[in-house]
Amino acid sequence: MSNSDIEYPVVVGIDFGTTYTGCAYAFIQNEEVVDIVRWPKQNNNVYPKTPTLNFYQGNSSQMTQWGNAARVEMQRPTARNSVLLKQYKLYLDENIAKDLPPLPNGLTIVEAIADYLKAFHEHVVGELKKGFARNYGQHQFRYCLTVPAMWSDRAKNTMRDAAIKAGLIGEFDHRDRLMLISEPEAAALYCEKKCEQFNLRHGDKFMICDAGGGTVDLIVFEIDEHSGRKLKESTKGHGQSCGSVFLDRRMRKLLKKKFKEYLSSIPASAFETMMDTFVDLIKPQFDGIEDQFISLPASMNLGSLNNAAIGLEEGMLCLTANELRTDVFEPVVKEVLNLIEDQLVKAGSLQAVFLVGGFGSSNYLFERVQNEFGSRIGLVAVPPRCELAVVRGAVYFGLNPRIVTTRIPRYWYGIDTTTTFEEGVDPPNYKIIRADGSIRCDNRFSVYVTREHPLDIDNCVSKDFFAYYPHHTTCTLYAADTEERPRYTTSPGVRKVANFTIPMPALTGVMEGEKVDLSIKMYFGEVELRVEAVIRGKTYGTTCTFDTD
Incomplete structure (x- = not known):
């Protein structure tokens, strides 16, 4: 097909x-x-x-x-x-x-x-x-x-x-009818389309800081104009759960602290109404300088609508810029700034950083990024409709899935093999003595993909195996996100990712128990793992079950 x-x-x-x-x-x-x-x-x-x-x-x-x-x-x-x-x-x-x-x-x-x-x-x-x-x-x-x-x-x-x-x-x-794409990569496609006015050229690097509700994801891409305009991932994407829901949590805490003596009488819905004001009005436009006000919902059940100690005056709650900065915004924004710093060091130099996502449209975040990095990065920008950057980029990806040519793997990938036993290095209980007298070491991690080494989109690792007809074979894939290359599939940090079942097709003229050569092709340069088997010149898809912890 x-x-x-x-x-x-x-x-x-x-x-x-x-x-x-x-x-x-x-x-x-x-x-x-x-x-x-x-x-x-x-x-x-x-x-x-x-x-x-x-x-x-x-x-x-x-x-x-x-x-x-x-x-x-x-x-x-x-x-x-x-x-x-x-x-x-x-x-x-x-x-x-x-x-x-x-x-x-x-x-x-x-x-x-x-x-x-x-x-x-x-x-x-x-x-x-x-x-x-x-x-x-x-x-x-x-x-x-x-x-x-x-x-x-x-x-x-x-x-x-x-x-x-x-x-x-x-x-x-067909599995390609549904394609997965990483969020910051989608945002990068959108920004690249939109950044014609910013004159980014061949070899320039730009960072996407995709700050959403739950997570903040960062990634750096380099523009490659060798054959049309393509993107190469130049640092492995890195993210953390420090998005704007964490601002909301801090805001809720601040409100609870302010109204602590009234907590028993205030209905939950009143808190929600105040939180809605924060989310819809205060959060996007807060600049760190101006005080903000919330008019209290009628259902508050407060004896008096004045309490200078908490900034309550005639039913209006004043939140000072200072307390919003200290208690709500700064702790979350600090985490984002640290992530950006970290990626900047890895990338070496950057021409631009684009803030996208719902939290990316926060004025305060923009000001802080500009102040912190403006002198080191030529351009700090928020593209138009930045909360739609990811979804629009996803459409660009579907229209042209080959626009990102290089990705950086976040894991070592490999399979379990036996190799020559090294005395004094390998544990004695991993020693296997074969019928032919050779001494092998079990549980060795045979690397298919090296972590953090750029992979071409079409990168395919092919390994040859054999199976006995008509049996299906399975192959277990392992991954590790350790700094060092793992030696064993049992080493700390190594986990089983998936079992691939390689189906044995019906072959004519092959006896039961006969050896059949096959090669397994694994594609690691795409967003999702893809594994195929080639048996006698024909390519077959494999079924894969992911390991649950």
């Missing part, structure tokens, strides 16, 4: 975010990217994305509302024991997931994401059908889904499973 453009005339980009999810699309013919800005129950809010929220009634595992409607539903008195699921994307960050409680109502993370994507996708298809996409069948849509740069192969695979479960594509569709 060829995978030519004719099959997928429509490209749909989906940026599934911790706090908000967005969507954009384009037609292959004209490549103009269209944002979907209408979402159910939006009530005149102009924000072009919809909240990543699932509502489950009582302890049911059937989602009944999503997005804005889920939030509305949760405020009804009938929702007392119901579940509003939010920020669940963080469950796919293995560094955080281990400290999170199990999901409610017996849900698995794949189910939670699939429930949301299914409803989200139905709305998107409806919007597309209102426009020119009505001329196409849904089987002609290609999807590009964004994932954080720091996710493991397993987390990416979980996302793919959820997309299939949600019905975006069918289980047996």
Whole structure:
């Protein structure tokens, strides 16, 4: 089956975010990217994305509302024991997931994401059908889904499973009908398109700082104009969970501290109303200089609407610029500045840094980055509609998946082999004495991919094996993010990534038990791992099961 453009005339980009999810699309013919800005129950809010929220009634595992409607539903008195699921994307960050409680109502993370994507996708298809996409069948849509740069192969695979479960594509569709792309890489494609006015040239490097709700991802790309304008990743992307939800958490703490003597009488909904003011009005435009005000909701139940000690005057709460800086913004912004510093040192020199993502549009963050790095980096810029940079970039990627030519692997990858035993180095219990008298060492890590060495997009590692007909063979892939090359598959930091099953096709004229040569080809330069087997000149896909810890 060829995978030519004719099959997928429509490209749909989906940026599934911790706090908000967005969507954009384009037609292959004209490549103009269209944002979907209408979402159910939006009530005149102009924000072009919809909240990543699932509502489950009582302890049911059937989602009944999503997005804005889920939030509305949760405020009804009938929702007392119901579940509003939010920020669940963080469950796919293995560094955080281990400290999170199990999901409610017996849900698995794949189910939670699939429930949301299914409803989200139905709305998107409806919007597309209102426009020119009505001329196409849904089987002609290609999807590009964004994932954080720091996710493991397993987390990416979980996302793919959820997309299939949600019905975006069918289980047996060509796998390239759904493409995953890393979020900062998508943002880079958008900024590169937009930065023609900034005169970035061949060999110039620019950094993307994608500051979203849950995570901040950074990555540096170099522009390569040897054959058209392409991008090469020049530092391995690095990210951390220090996005704007962490500002919200600090703000909530500050409000609780201010109203601590009234806590028993203030209803939860009043706190939510104050938080909404912070999120919608204060957070994006706060500049670090001006004091900010929140008018108290009527439901506060306060005896008096004045209390100078906490800045409360006639029902207006004054938050000084100083306390907002110290208690709310600075601790989170500091983390972002440290990440930028770290990447700048690795990259050596940079021509530009682009701030994108919802938190990327924060005035305060921009000011701080400008002050800290303006003298060392020529250009600190926020592109237009920066909260849509990732989703628009995802569409550009679907239109031209080969625009990023080089990526930097975040792990050592390899398989388990036996090699010559080295006395005094290898542990005696790994010693194997073969029938022919040779002395081998078991559990050695045979490296396929060297961590942090640039990989070409078409990079393919091919290894030759044999199998006995008609048995399927399996091969286990290991990964490590250690500084040093691991010696054993049992070394600290090495984990099993996946088992690949190499199916044995029916071969004519081959006896049972006969040796069949095969080569396994692994592609590591793409966003997702791809493994194929070549048996007697024909290429076969493999099935892969990811290891669960």
